[in-house]
Amino acid sequence: MPSPIIHIDNIIKTYGPLTVLDGLSMSVMPGEKLALIGPSGSGKTTILRILMTLEKINGGHIEIDGEQLYHMQKAGGLVAADERHLQKMREKIGMVFQHFNLFPHKCVRDNITLAPMLTKGIARAAAEARAMELLDMVGMADKAKSMPAQLSGGQKQRVAIARALALSPKIMLFDEVTSALDPELVEEVLNVMRKLAAETDMTMLLVTHEMGFAHDFADRILFFDKGRIVEEGKPDDIFRNPRQERTQTFLRKVIAAGHRV
């Protein structure tokens, strides 16, 4: 039995008086594809942001690939991680955002090569060759020299996926990556993710409102509500036979809103 690549132990996250995550614990196995679903404000996006070190935690521990994320060993004890430790840990994790967050002043190819060249010291030629491979994979090779402003939302998101992949993370986080897209552009992004899941053994965490995609894509579904995991299980179990009333209510609502399961 391999050990989990992500182990979250009793984390607490508060914004002022509001408790977003209340003693949450969960584990993810290497290569696992996980979908986090639940009503907005349930804390699922917050988990991704915490794993990407975009938010600080107020309590608990996270272990990534056998190492503490927010803590480090010093003088025999655990202390809060410094920037250097965080930088080392971030190498293992990549993230794709709802609003793409491409760099508007750089062409598609340079968006992808910037971080590998700066953080890993990869030579320009090698970084560009890798960028072209990745662009080819996401079907954007012909747009390598385009600026982000010239692309559609779906194209931007495919570039953002390639950009995150360029750093070869072990774990990829997808935060509502199709929520900002026009409906007809959703499928091209989902296709890229399907391909990625089929061709790589990366661990993937996905926050989504696309229930049909979550069902097909994920090995395991976590249903969140009010900062806690209410129910988890295989996609068929969660979608066909949800045990908890809150899961049933949520699924009824999203199906009524037109999301296919």
Place this chain on the structure above:
Amino acid sequence: MIDWSGYLGLILQGALVTVELTVMGSALALVMAFAAGLGRLSRFAVIRMLATVYIEFFRGTSIFVQLFWAYFVLPFAGITLTPLQAGVLALGLNVGAYGAEVVRGAVRAIGREQHEACVALNLGRYHRMRHVILPQALPLMLPTFGNNAIELLKGTAVVSLISLTDMTFQAQVVRAQTGSTLIPFATILVLYFAMATAISAGVRWLERRAARGLDGVRV
């Protein structure tokens, strides 16, 4: 009959001094603007405080007083400057204080999502600023930098008060010697306006260059 060509030559010599002051003063102002503007965004409280003190002091006192300090008071502290050095120092520090707020505002205007993308791509603080934030903030700074440079150009006239022979000083010399006000002052009016127009055009050119690609469709 007055021989104007010699007098005009005098004014043109002054114009060179004015250009010199404007270019060197702007260069110093630019350095100070970035140093103090980024200093105010530092995570170290001491640096933030130093930057704030500099900005507030130089915005809060007049360029005239600053120039007299640089030229007449600093020698008491053992620092003797030529009129040109004192002029560049006072103008650069004064305008740099205004520019610092422009830098700070433009950097702050770049959205949080750009910073988050940098974290997710594991770019360090320096790389984030150098390769992602500043290239996007620069086009936002340029129009106001253009304003500041023109203000600096016009501010150079005060250096005539510390005996620097700039364009305004020479115009007064010509006026005293010829008794004509119209010709020397019409000449420097045109020259100041031409210089300001050149600054405007230069900044607009830089704006176009800096904005290239930011909105690929518009350019």
